[in-house]
Amino acid sequence: MGFQRYLCKENGGGFLTDHFPHAHKSIWDIKGVYATSRHVPGIRIPALTHPGILGTAPDHKLLEKWNERERKLIEKNPERVPPYALPPEPNNAIFGNMSPSSGEYQRIAKEAARTIPPRENGGKRDIKNLTLGARTYIPVFVEGAKLTIGDLHFSQGDGEITFCGAIEIADFTHLGVDLIKDGMNKYNIEHTMIVPSTIDARFTIYLVFEGYSVDEDGNQHYLDASVAYRRACLEAINYLSQFGYTPEQAYSILGTAPIEAKISSIVDLPNACCTLWIPTDIFDFDIMPTKEGPVKVVKGGDLPTAKVGE
Numbered sequence: 001m002g003f004q005r006y007l008c009k010e011n012g013g014g015f016l017t018d019h020f021p022h023a024h025k026s027i028w029d030i031k032g033v034y035a036t037s038r039h040v041p042g043i044r045i046p047a048l049t050h051p052g053i054l055g056t057a058p059d060h061k062l063l064e065k066w067n068e069r070e071r072k073l074i075e076k077n078p079e080r081v082p083p084y085a086l087p088p089e090p091n092n093a094i095f096g097n098m099s100p101s102s103g104e105y106q107r108i109a110k111e112a113a114r115t116i117p118p119r120e121n122g123g124k125r126d127i128k129n130l131t132l133g134a135r136t137y138i139p140v141f142v143e144g145a146k147l148t149i150g151d152l153h154f155s156q157g158d159g160e161i162t163f164c165g166a167i168e169i170a171d172f173t174h175l176g177v178d179l180i181k182d183g184m185n186k187y188n189i190e191h192t193m194i195v196p197s198t199i200d201a202r203f204t205i206y207l208v209f210e211g212y213s214v215d216e217d218g219n220q221h222y223l224d225a226s227v228a229y230r231r232a233c234l235e236a237i238n239y240l241s242q243f244g245y246t247p248e249q250a251y252s253i254l255g256t257a258p259i260e261a262k263i264s265s266i267v268d269l270p271n272a273c274c275t276l277w278i279p280t281d282i283f284d285f286d287i288m289p290t291k292e293g294p295v296k297v298v299k300g301g302d303l304p305t306a307k308v309g310e
Helices: 060-075 103-109 183-187 225-241 247-256
Strands: 002-006 024-031 034-037 050-055 122-124 135-137 148-153 164-168 193-195 206-212 260-265 273-279
Touching (some): 002 247, 164 247, 225 247, 225 260
Antiparallel strands (some): 050 122
């Protein structure tokens, strides 16, 4: 069994938090290599298991760089909801068996970075293609690397746009580790790379939605891929809602199903074009456009709500 949820705006929300400010969740029943949900009927999602988190530890110099650049971002609007970034938080920090009352604990807690965002060390990248048989190249900054893995997913759409948008599961991972000495300098890179697995979910037809750098209020942005992808997501949600899904259910589908996100064009000013690819194979019914128009096949229902703090 797995679960999916998206947070309320006060807790950070998701990619579309201004449109979905309240917290909701869904339960997914896993049978073999497929997952279905009592809360999101009409779809069956194949397994594409992967870790959301895979990274190494930063050295002190890199940690200082993170804290400084994220501090500057926070200072642009310290009261923003959700915040631009989160500073180090001493409360409830965990450092092995170190006692919270010790001076060393307090010193580390004041500068230790939040582990949520992806950075130069990898970390929480949420790349769905980092699945069985994939390979990743991660920079090493400290002796021993201190490799960390976790946040295991059964399936997820590109972007994990609902934040806890994947089908979260309890699982285990088998890893093999090799070392390329001085690899960062040899290949002149600063970030991680991956080689996707040759094992992948196979789909025959996709329905692709487009978005451009024009926000919901009609304001023009310059080659803004984030605005363009948000508009593609909203187009897909509006479309799926015509078949009976509530917007919340449709949003959940985009977070859990293995949708593809692409920057299809970012050269023809002023509009970037981003596309969202939904595999039609996951639905129990036909979602392709017809002359007759959509038929409400699904009896949509509200997703269970999640309390603030969940």
